[in-house]
Amino acid sequence: MSATPRHNSEFYFRVYRQMARIRAFEDNANKLYLTAKMPGLTHLYSGEEAVAVGICEALRVTDKITSTHRGHGHCIAKGANFKHMFCELLGKREGYCRGKGGSMHIADQSNGNLGANAIVGGSMGIATGAALSAKLLGTDAVSVCFFGDGATAQGLMYEVMNMAALWKLPVIYACENNGYSEYTQTSEIAAGSITARAEAFGIEAHEVDGQDVLAVNELAAQLVERCRKGEGPFFVELLTYRLHGHHVGDINRDYYRSKEEEDHWKSERDPINLFGNWLIEHQIASNGDLVEIRREIDDNAAAAVKYALAAAYPDPSEVELHLFAEPMN
Amino acid sequence: MPHDVIMPALGMAQDTGLIVSWRKSAGDQVAAEDILFDVETDKATMEVQAGADGYLADVRFDAGAEVPVGKVIAIIVPEVPDSTGSERAFMPISTPSSVGVASKAPQHDVSTKIEPPERLSETGARILASPKAKRLAAEEGFDLGLLMSAGLPQPYHAVDLQALRTLAAVARDGKASDAPLTIKSQAPIAGLADFETWMASEIPVSRERIWAAFASASLRQATGAANILVRVDLPTAERSLSFRNADQCPMSRIEQAGADAPDLIVRELPGNRTADADVRGLEGHALSISTEGDHFMLALMFDSDKLDASHAREFVDGFARRIDNPLRQLL
Amino acid sequence: MREITLSKAVNEAIAEEMRRDHTVFVIGEDVAEAGTPFKVLGGLVEEFGTDRVIDTPIAEPGFMGMAVGAAMTGSRPVVDLMFGDFLFLVMDQLCNQAAKAHFMSGGKLKVPLVLRTNLGATRRSAAQHSQSLHALVAHIPGVKVALPSSAYEAKGLLKTAIRDENPVIIFEDKLMYNEKAPVPEEEYLIPFGKSAVLREGTDVSLIATSSMVQVCQSAAESLSEDGINAEIVDPRTIVPLDDETILCSVRKTSRAIVVDEGHQSYGVTAEIASRIAEKAFYHLDAPVIRLGAMDIPVPFSPVLEDLTVPTPGKVADVARKICRQELVHAA
Numbered sequence: 001m002s003a004t005p006r007h008n009s010e011f012y013f014r015v016y017r018q019m020a021r022i023r024a025f026e027d028n029a030n031k032l033y034l035t036a037k038m039p040g041l042t043h044l045y046s047g048e049e050a051v052a053v054g055i056c057e058a059l060r061v062t063d064k065i066t067s068t069h070r071g072h073g074h075c076i077a078k079g080a081n082f083k084h085m086f087c088e089l090l091g092k093r094e095g096y097c098r099g100k101g102g103s104m105h106i107a108d109q110s111n112g113n114l115g116a117n118a119i120v121g122g123s124m125g126i127a128t129g130a131a132l133s134a135k136l137l138g139t140d141a142v143s144v145c146f147f148g149d150g151a152t153a154q155g156l157m158y159e160v161m162n163m164a165a166l167w168k169l170p171v172i173y174a175c176e177n178n179g180y181s182e183y184t185q186t187s188e189i190a191a192g193s194i195t196a197r198a199e200a201f202g203i204e205a206h207e208v209d210g211q212d213v214l215a216v217n218e219l220a221a222q223l224v225e226r227c228r229k230g231e232g233p234f235f236v237e238l239l240t241y242r243l244h245g246h247h248v249g250d251i252n253r254d255y256y257r258s259k260e261e262e263d264h265w266k267s268e269r270d271p272i273n274l275f276g277n278w279l280i281e282h283q284i285a286s287n288g289d290l291v292e293i294r295r296e297i298d299d300n301a302a303a304a305v306k307y308a309l310a311a312a313y314p315d316p317s318e319v320e321l322h323l324f325a326e327p328m329n
Numbered sequence: 330m331p332h333d334v335i336m337p338a339l340g341m342a343q344d345t346g347l348i349v350s351w352r353k354s355a356g357d358q359v360a361a362e363d364i365l366f367d368v369e370t371d372k373a374t375m376e377v378q379a380g381a382d383g384y385l386a387d388v389r390f391d392a393g394a395e396v397p398v399g400k401v402i403a404i405i406v407p408e409v410p411d412s413t414g415s416e417r418a419f420m421p422i423s424t425p426s427s428v429g430v431a432s433k434a435p436q437h438d439v440s441t442k443i444e445p446p447e448r449l450s451e452t453g454a455r456i457l458a459s460p461k462a463k464r465l466a467a468e469e470g471f472d473l474g475l476l477m478s479a480g481l482p483q484p485y486h487a488v489d490l491q492a493l494r495t496l497a498a499v500a501r502d503g504k505a506s507d508a509p510l511t512i513k514s515q516a517p518i519a520g521l522a523d524f525e526t527w528m529a530s531e532i533p534v535s536r537e538r539i540w541a542a543f544a545s546a547s548l549r550q551a552t553g554a555a556n557i558l559v560r561v562d563l564p565t566a567e568r569s570l571s572f573r574n575a576d577q578c579p580m581s582r583i584e585q586a587g588a589d590a591p592d593l594i595v596r597e598l599p600g601n602r603t604a605d606a607d608v609r610g611l612e613g614h615a616l617s618i619s620t621e622g623d624h625f626m627l628a629l630m631f632d633s634d635k636l637d638a639s640h641a642r643e644f645v646d647g648f649a650r651r652i653d654n655p656l657r658q659l660l
Numbered sequence: 661m662r663e664i665t666l667s668k669a670v671n672e673a674i675a676e677e678m679r680r681d682h683t684v685f686v687i688g689e690d691v692a693e694a695g696t697p698f699k700v701l702g703g704l705v706e707e708f709g710t711d712r713v714i715d716t717p718i719a720e721p722g723f724m725g726m727a728v729g730a731a732m733t734g735s736r737p738v739v740d741l742m743f744g745d746f747l748f749l750v751m752d753q754l755c756n757q758a759a760k761a762h763f764m765s766g767g768k769l770k771v772p773l774v775l776r777t778n779l780g781a782t783r784r785s786a787a788q789h790s791q792s793l794h795a796l797v798a799h800i801p802g803v804k805v806a807l808p809s810s811a812y813e814a815k816g817l818l819k820t821a822i823r824d825e826n827p828v829i830i831f832e833d834k835l836m837y838n839e840k841a842p843v844p845e846e847e848y849l850i851p852f853g854k855s856a857v858l859r860e861g862t863d864v865s866l867i868a869t870s871s872m873v874q875v876c877q878s879a880a881e882s883l884s885e886d887g888i889n890a891e892i893v894d895p896r897t898i899v900p901l902d903d904e905t906i907l908c909s910v911r912k913t914s915r916a917i918v919v920d921e922g923h924q925s926y927g928v929t930a931e932i933a934s935r936i937a938e939k940a941f942y943h944l945d946a947p948v949i950r951l952g953a954m955d956i957p958v959p960f961s962p963v964l965e966d967l968t969v970p971t972p973g974k975v976a977d978v979a980r981k982i983c984r985q986e987l988v989h990a991a
Binding site: 064066095096097098099100101105107109110114115117119122123124125126127128129130131132133134136137139141143155156159160162163166321322323324325326327328 | 683685711712716717719721722723724725726727728729730731732733734735737752753756757761762763764765766767768769770772801802804823824825826
């Protein structure tokens with residue numbers, strides 16, 4: 001957090017609010033799971049907020065992202081609201097996907113989110129194809145492909161990075177390296193350097209502290225602009241950490257990571273705390289301001305949860321709805 | 330490996346062979362050198378050996394069949410065949426004389442009905458037939474078991490329905506459907522005898538007028554016909570008397586009518602002669618009345634094109650009840 | 661009417677749609693200057709340039725996935741998958757991504773892409789370049805599957821596919837690329853989900869897809885010499901499947917043989933046969949027969965390969981049997 005303020009305070013408040021919103025959403029999601037009010041499982045993004053917010057704050061609504069099974073953070077950062085997200089999480093009719101997607105496929109498509117993908121590495125083709133489409137159609141849209149360190153083991157990544165590099169496509173591969181591929185340390189599943197994989201294709205690759213939202217945002221803003229000028233693609237490895245387990249049911253994690261390590265990231269490396277402290281330090285916000293922001297977000301989240309719990313499930317008649325898209329005319 | 334039994338080419342320019350007889354039946358154990366069947370060609374009748382050890386199965390042609398040479402007419406299988414299903418040859422073969430009376434199956438609406446219940450033969454074997462054949466048989470009220478009892482090879486198809494219709498008619502009436510159909514009944518003589526005795530003490534009425542009155546009343550009740558001409562043939566007289574609407578006036582006043590074509594002929598036969606006289610060529614229907622012991626035996630032979638079978642049954646029933654209790658007729 | 665090859669018909673369909681809609685582009689291996697190994701796409705790159713006729717590395721999952729993303733964002737990719745056998749490489753992108761995006765997003769994402777590929781054995785290409793895998797994708801809800809049976813069908817179905825808002829997989833018979841058929845000069849579309857009755861008949865319905873339509877046409881010719889009148893129904897698309905036309909045909913003929921070049925087990929023939937059995941059961945006078953490719957990898961040696969797919973002789977033989985109430989399988 002060494003950067004000196006370069007934006008107006010409105011920008012910094014929005015960044016803080018977006019990160020706090022992700023945390024509040026995940027805390028409520030966890031609670032819904034623990035109280036058995038949520039069907040299925042969910043993979044919490046808590047701890048990685050600076051990645052999604054730092055990158056999405058550098059994007060326009062018309063820019064595209066592809067998300068992952070750990071996708072609530074991307075969804076919020078790209079502009080989604082709580083109400084429709086909690087409805088989706090609970091399988092309700094008013095969810096973003098009308099209750100057909102759930103936690104792992106939650107996405108607000110109207111804000112350029114091309115879907116959260118529950119196949120690890122499954123969205124790399126989609127993000128690259130969206131960049132190809134933007135180039136062919138002459139829009140200036142940039143695609144960001146979010147994926148985890150685990151997905152670097154998938155062959156599809158190498159096929160599409162090859163083509164993206166050949167054709168100079170406006171796509172940014174954002175590798176959220178949270179240190180664990182599900183229940184296995186990344187060092188055990190990835191040989192060599194992650195960024196070197198992209199560099200082999202001649203793709204410019206960067207490594208950045210994924211807990212430093214300003215560093216992430218600054219890098220993302222530069223790369224997005226360069227993509228728009230036809231200098232893509234780019235690869236970014238964002239070093240981050242998930243504060244919860246692989247999913248909400250992953251409670252006993254001693255066998256793959258220590259309590260001490262988790263405590264260290266919670267107390268020293270929490271991206272929201274780091275950024276909050278930076279705001280206070282640079283006298284952009286007082287502690288009271290931040291408490292007030294978080295209280296307001298908590299209230300919004302509680303209201304959205306309450307709304308979603310009471311919301312209607314899809315009518316059974318919708319079960320086959322949207323199997324096929326109808327003709328446009 | 331099953332061994333095919335084929336129709337052998339025995340003559341020089343022989344296209345077909347006539348199976349004179351089978352020496353073995355389906356399911357029999359046979360040895361290769363056993364005589365399996367006799368074949369008649371243009372030259373002579375010859376015995377044909379089985380050609381393989383095993384069990385005769387899948388007999389595809391009965392005795393009497395003219396079969397192209399080279400065609401498989403049966404097979405010999407190494408193991409005792411499963412008699413319950415898979416080998417088409419292993420169904421009981423019996424003659425049409427043992428056919429039971431077809432029961433009228435309930436009519437279904439095709440669009441809503443479920444599959445007809447699976448039919449089982451008398452021996453409990455499953456009857457194999459196409460869904461269409463089963464549906465058509467059920468719709469027409471026929472029992473596919475008749476085809477099996479008649480020895481026709483399974484499985485049955487829609488094309489077998491024609492044979493089934495014929496067999497069902499035979500089973501029901503004892504004759505093919507183009508012959509007149511017969512309904513039989515009986516009634517005690519005592520009732521009519523008492524009645525005649527009582528009538529004799531009042532106003533004597535001839536037997537032919539009694540029959541005419543009973544027949545007219547019964548036929549009118551059964552069919553609702555307005556105008557009925559009955560001819561009565563008596564055994565004792567070489568004559569026939571016709572009566573029109575004989576039930577619509579007192580018996581003593583029944584008048585003879587002209588000898589127009591009658592709606593019904595009543596024939597009283599002498600003694601206990603059988604009533605199964607052929608009425609083919611007669612116009613109208615014929616009720617034969619004979620006696621057997623202390624009963625009148627009634628037999629109505631009728632043309633089903635002109636008289637509905639249920640009406641015929643109702644007529645005979647009404648006639649029998651009137652003999653049993655003639656006073657009903659008067660009241 | 662002019663006659664053009666299936667290859668030319670495909671080329672015309674793509675060129676016409678690319679002229680009509682600038683969002684349509686072609687992507688695949690050797691689609692540009694090479695015009696594909698089957699020379700189907702020759703001339704397109706000259707007219708539309710390399711931006712819209714895109715040669716890719718040999719990376720099927722990669723360009724398939726990119727087509728999904730492009731389709732989601734306003735383009736209409738026409739993907740060329742050089743051999744149907746390579747479907748196995750793109751299954752995740754096709755079945756987990758393309759097929760599910762619209763449904764899983766509650767109707768918000770659309771994936772209007774066409775995957776052109778081929779099917780058909782007997783090109784002496786051995787087991788990894790000879791498969792007919794359309795049943796594999798037809799099993800996955802969310803993709804449509806078209807099976808043109810001639811140049812005429814190929815053009816009309818492909819144009820419809822390109823205009824469809826959903827992922828469509830179209831399988832061309834690679835043996836038919838050089839076969840000519842009448843194709844009108846004027847523009848036309850063939851709607852999905854409408855079977856074509858290519859030959860009317862009364863005795864047996866031959867339901868045939870793609871390469872098997874011709875096989876059934878020549879089978880029908882030979883059957884007509886025996887007085888058997890076969891009806892041929894081409895479903896054109898197996899997703900959506902117009903089973904009503906098929907059922908109408910079977911209700912008329914009471915017999916059905918389903919012929920498709922995919923492996924017989926768990927395949928298209930099984931699906932269509934079971935719909936017939938479920939929905940036209942009481943009209944069946946014979947078992948519904950499936951004729952598909954043998955359940956073995958396609959062998960290289962011509963002598964062996966030719967045994968693996970249904971032939972006119974096989975179809976006619978089975979048709980004769982069921983029309984004559986003979987058994988194809990044990991009763």
